[in-house]
Amino acid sequence: MLTVQGPPRRLCDGLQRRDFLRAGALAALGLSLGDLLRAGAAAQAAPIGFGRARRCILLFLTGGPPQLDTWDLKPQAPAEVRGELRPIATCVPGIEISELFPRLATQADKYTIVRSVTHTDTVHTSAGYTMLTGAYHPAPNETTAENIRPSPDDHPHLGCILGFERAGRRGLPAFVSMPEIIRDAGVNTFPGQDAGFLGKQHAPFLIESDEHRQSLRPPQIVLSADLSTQRLIDRRSLLSTMNAASTLTAVEQVAQFDSYYAQAFDLIGSAAAGLAFEVDREPAAVRDAYGAHLFGKGCLLARRLIEAGVALVTVYWHYEGPDDSPVWDTHESNFPHLRERLMPPTDQAVSSLLADLHDRGLLDDTLVVCMGEFGRSPKINRLGGREHWPQLQSVMMAGAGIAKGTIYGASDRHGAYPADRPVTPPDLAATILHLLGVPPDLMLRDRQGRPIAACQGTPIADLLA
Numbered sequence: 001m002l003t004v005q006g007p008p009r010r011l012c013d014g015l016q017r018r019d020f021l022r023a024g025a026l027a028a029l030g031l032s033l034g035d036l037l038r039a040g041a042a043a044q045a046a047p048i049g050f051g052r053a054r055r056c057i058l059l060f061l062t063g064g065p066p067q068l069d070t071w072d073l074k075p076q077a078p079a080e081v082r083g084e085l086r087p088i089a090t091c092v093p094g095i096e097i098s099e100l101f102p103r104l105a106t107q108a109d110k111y112t113i114v115r116s117v118t119h120t121d122t123v124h125t126s127a128g129y130t131m132l133t134g135a136y137h138p139a140p141n142e143t144t145a146e147n148i149r150p151s152p153d154d155h156p157h158l159g160c161i162l163g164f165e166r167a168g169r170r171g172l173p174a175f176v177s178m179p180e181i182i183r184d185a186g187v188n189t190f191p192g193q194d195a196g197f198l199g200k201q202h203a204p205f206l207i208e209s210d211e212h213r214q215s216l217r218p219p220q221i222v223l224s225a226d227l228s229t230q231r232l233i234d235r236r237s238l239l240s241t242m243n244a245a246s247t248l249t250a251v252e253q254v255a256q257f258d259s260y261y262a263q264a265f266d267l268i269g270s271a272a273a274g275l276a277f278e279v280d281r282e283p284a285a286v287r288d289a290y291g292a293h294l295f296g297k298g299c300l301l302a303r304r305l306i307e308a309g310v311a312l313v314t315v316y317w318h319y320e321g322p323d324d325s326p327v328w329d330t331h332e333s334n335f336p337h338l339r340e341r342l343m344p345p346t347d348q349a350v351s352s353l354l355a356d357l358h359d360r361g362l363l364d365d366t367l368v369v370c371m372g373e374f375g376r377s378p379k380i381n382r383l384g385g386r387e388h389w390p391q392l393q394s395v396m397m398a399g400a401g402i403a404k405g406t407i408y409g410a411s412d413r414h415g416a417y418p419a420d421r422p423v424t425p426p427d428l429a430a431t432i433l434h435l436l437g438v439p440p441d442l443m444l445r446d447r448q449g450r451p452i453a454a455c456q457g458t459p460i461a462d463l464l465a
Contacts (some may be wrong), residue, residue, distance in 0.1 A: 021162050049401030049464035051437030055306040055313075058158070059299070059350065062182050062317040063124070063328030064393070066376035066386050067201035068415040069338055070098050071394035072115045081378045081414050084335045090404040100343035103351035104116070109405040110354050110363065111398035112463065115417035116409025119374070119425055122388045123148060124184045124329070127373040129192030132314075134429020135456055137191070146182045152447060154196030158429055159312040161454050164202050165438045166311060172276070173205035176305055177314040178298050179216055180208055186319045186326065193314075197446040203313070207301070209275065213294055213320055218277035218300055276308035277301070289352040294318055296349035303356055306366060311436075325385075328372060332383040354398055363399045367435050370396040371428075378416045391417050397430065401435040403465045426457030434459035 028034040068074060073087040073096065087096035090108035097105055097113070115198035120134070125148040126137035142148050156164070156236040165172030182191045195202035210217055279287070279301055290296040298315035305313050317327050321341060324332040327343060350370060375393030376386035392411055398404075410420040433455050434440065442454040 022433070025278065047434065047459070048461065049435055049459075051435070052365065052401030053399065053435040053437070054365040055311050056159075056162075056367040056369065056432065056436055057302045057306060058312065058314045058355070059368070059370040060128075060182075060314060060316045061328050061346070061370065061372040062128075062319075063325070063330070064127075064372045064374045064376055064388060065328045065342075066330065066334065066338075067115070067392055067411070068078040068376070068386075069334070070101065070343070071113045071396065072411055072415050073098060074413065074415050077378075077414050080380050083380055084340070095405070096408060098343065100338060101347045101351075103148075103347045104354075107351050107354045110358060111368075111396050112403050112406050112408055114395040114397060114408045114423055114428070114463070115392075115411050117371070117375075117393045117395050117423045117425070117428060118418050119390045121374070121390050124177075124373055124388075125149075125188060125190050127388075127390055128182070128190040129154070130425045131371060131373050132190075132192035132321055133196075134158060134426050134433075136425070148188070148191065150189050150191040150194060150196075152197060154191050155452075156196040156198045156202065156444070157193055157314075158432060159204055160195040160202045161433065162199055162312050162438060162443075163438055164198055164444065165442060165454075166221060167202075169274070172305070172309045173310040175202075175204040175314075176207060176302075176310050176312075177204040177316065178209075178301065179208040179213070179294055180316065180318050181206065182316045183319070198444060198454075206328070209294055209318065213318055215294070216279075216297055263387060276304045276310075279304065285345050286356070289348075291345055291348040291352070293345035293349065294320070295345050296352070297352045299349040303353060303362075307360070307362065330376065331385040331387060334376075334380065334385045336384075350396075357399065365400045365430065367400045367402065368396075368398040369432060378414045389416070394432070395423075397463065401464050403463060408460075408463055423460060424457060426455065427460055428457070430455045430457035431459045431463055435464075 011095060032455065068081065069083055069085050072080050073085065075087055076082075086099050088099045088102065088105055089096055089107040092108040095108050095113070097108070119130055119371060121130055121137065121140040123140065123142055123145055125145045126142065128141045129135075129137045130140070133155040157175070159175030159177070166174055177193065177280065177344055181189055181193060194204070207216055207219065231405050275281070279297070282300065282304075287300065290300040295315065295317055302313040302315050305352050319326045321327065321337065325337045330337050330428065354363065354368065356367070374388055374390035377389040380386060392415065408421065409418060409423060411417065412419045430440070438454065440455065440459070443451045
């Protein structure tokens with residue numbers, strides 16, 4: 001159905017008269033007016049940025065980075081709010097970020113800072129679930145984190161949703177996470193890192209660090225000397241026969257094990273996988289640029305994995321600090337922790353990742369997102385730390401389909417609450433999935449077979465390039 005729109009000189013479908021002149025020229029090339037109208041309608045219907053990202057690197061700063069000391073400083077606020085750090089200019093006029101992000105300041109023309117992400121959950125585990133899945137946890141703000149644990153009924157991680165939507169593609173896993181399964185205080189596992197009700201067959205492929213948390217351990221995907229390719233094929237065939245003949249009633253478990261074995265066989269047989277894990281092939285200058293910190297090594301391996309064909313890689317900030325702040329959970333001594341062990345490795349790794357992706361021509365179709373489970377309190381406590389603060393956090397987004405060199409949203413004068421264009425986790429997740437080409441109406445099935453929307457939010461149009 002055509003509708004009347006526009007000024008009098010526009011025709012009923014919105015085309016101007018000169019478009020008909022173009023149509024006459026196109027007819028000489030074998031294109032009809034109908035072709036032109038259909039093309040115009042398709043262009044109007046196509047959502048901006050949909051599917052622009054072939055892959056995604058999600059950087060999760062476990063513990064909750066302080067927005068006031070990283071991306072959204074308030075130099076005019078009272079001392080107990082603004083803290084010790086000062087803003088510095090970036091390569092984009094009018095945009096300032098923390099003095100501890102000098103390298104990221106030189107890359108500001110490649111990313112957008114979203115300064116108005118907000119929710120209400122103050123607990124690491126359930127808030128992490130909300131940010132990683134785009135679905136609010138069913139039991140937010142429990143008095144103790146021990147009450148919140150992973151469940152087979154959880155909503156799946158964004159990477160698991162993407163893997164589900166792209167199911168059937170063989171070779172490298174769709175979703176890889178590293179360098180560990182994150183746990184609150186190293187004990188209680190964050191929900192939302194796994195496939196939840198989608199089942200273990202859609203779980204991420206985990207790459208873990210060594211016992212000293214100094215390096216990443218590549219999976220054993222090289223055939224041993226006494227195992228030929230034909231013997232591997234024979235073993236796979238035998239395994240399939242045994243599973244088909246299984247009398248187990250737990251059919252779902254057998255199917256999950258089948259998926260694990262299939263993934264393992266695909267990895268062993270993938271030349272791209274073997275090369276992706278050989279980080280030592282990178283020039284020393286590139287490895288040095290990312291840094292010796294495990295987070296930097298994770299960012300470099302993530303780049304190699306998405307280059308090889310992995311759809312989404314999550315790099316978590318691992319538990320490596322003292323008891324008063326093992327991750328970005330700076331309840332005490334916020335500024336020493338930021339200066340000495342948190343912000344310099346982040347600045348080095350993330351800026352190198354953005355520059356590397358850009359130089360390799362990958363940033364145009366790779367989405368990069370850097371976030372945590374929440375922000376931190378505006379007021380500095382008596383121990384020199386900042387408390388949990390879900391009401392506001394800043395998120396950095398770059399790459400495929402994202403506007404460059406800009407700020408989205410704003411916080412109030414104390415960096416406590418959104419003052420303009422608040423962003424919810426479901427809408428942030430919807431934007432990420434939109435860019436990755438996941439249909440907005442994608443429906444999943446829970447363990448009881450009930451339909452559940454893959455995404456509960458709406459893509460943020462003004463964030464899209």
